Amino acid sequence: MRLTLELESTGGNTAGFRIPDEVVDELGAGRRPKVAATVGEHTWRSSIARMGDAFWLGMSNENRDLAGVEAGQVLDLDVVVDDAPRTVDLPEELAPVADAWARLSYSNQRRIAEGIESAKKPETRAARVEKALAELS
Template identity: 35%
Template sequence: MVFSKSDTPMIGRMVAMRDPGPVEFDALILRNTEVANSSAFVGFPFDARELYGVGGRVPVKATFDGVPYRGSLTKMGGEHLLLVLAEIREAIGKDRGDTVHVRVELDQDPRVVELTPEVELALRDVGAIEAFRAMSFSHQRQYALWIEEAKRPETRARRVEKTASEVLAGRPSR
């Protein structure tokens, strides 16, 4: 199957991705041994541009030996990779050097970060909720995790204030 760039329709400024259906493959779990604490990943053995109509990040739903994961194919060093989180490696009992069965499909579901009612209300009260929701899913998720991991209520409140300030200034740091 070969596609040209003109085969991919544009929606606004975003490229509409093509859905080829699920693909499956077996892959070795790899890790960059030159970088301490590097993430584990598998290489994606297909041409993402040919399959999905884009050459960059591709949102996907995947399974590793049947354990579900929602993330993205990310292009690094000329090829697409898929992270294998520590929780997944633990669940399947595998790590670097082991072979895993991978199933990948395009994720077309909306990506929404669920905020606690308190955090949502606090951002709404200072007029930051719209700007927060306009950020990318990954930025929203990083802020939400940063706020939620605070153990003391005072720390959470400070983090909500800092989040609102950064978001309203248009310079997310997470």
């Protein structure tokens, strides 16, 4: 489904698209649909969520940079229901707790993995791995 919407600043450095209620209904995937969204050549996976009196699709700083867009622009947005499995690769250091990892939600797996992978120093990575191992034990 193609929409032409403003990428609105929602405070601080956050931005998103206000999605009309009828679009969420037309997608037919519930009131918090998982979607693949595309602006220009850039596609990302997300969910449309109700916030206050409206549905919103957030676009992170990273996704805005990759798409070459900024808040305040009116953009063509393609949105499709994303029913593909959401998976996160298990960081190798967490192999001893793979069973506990498998029971985590996608969001929690992503939170832990991104924290570990984004560490710039080996000691930071080790500390994050240690914290994750304690959380999953």
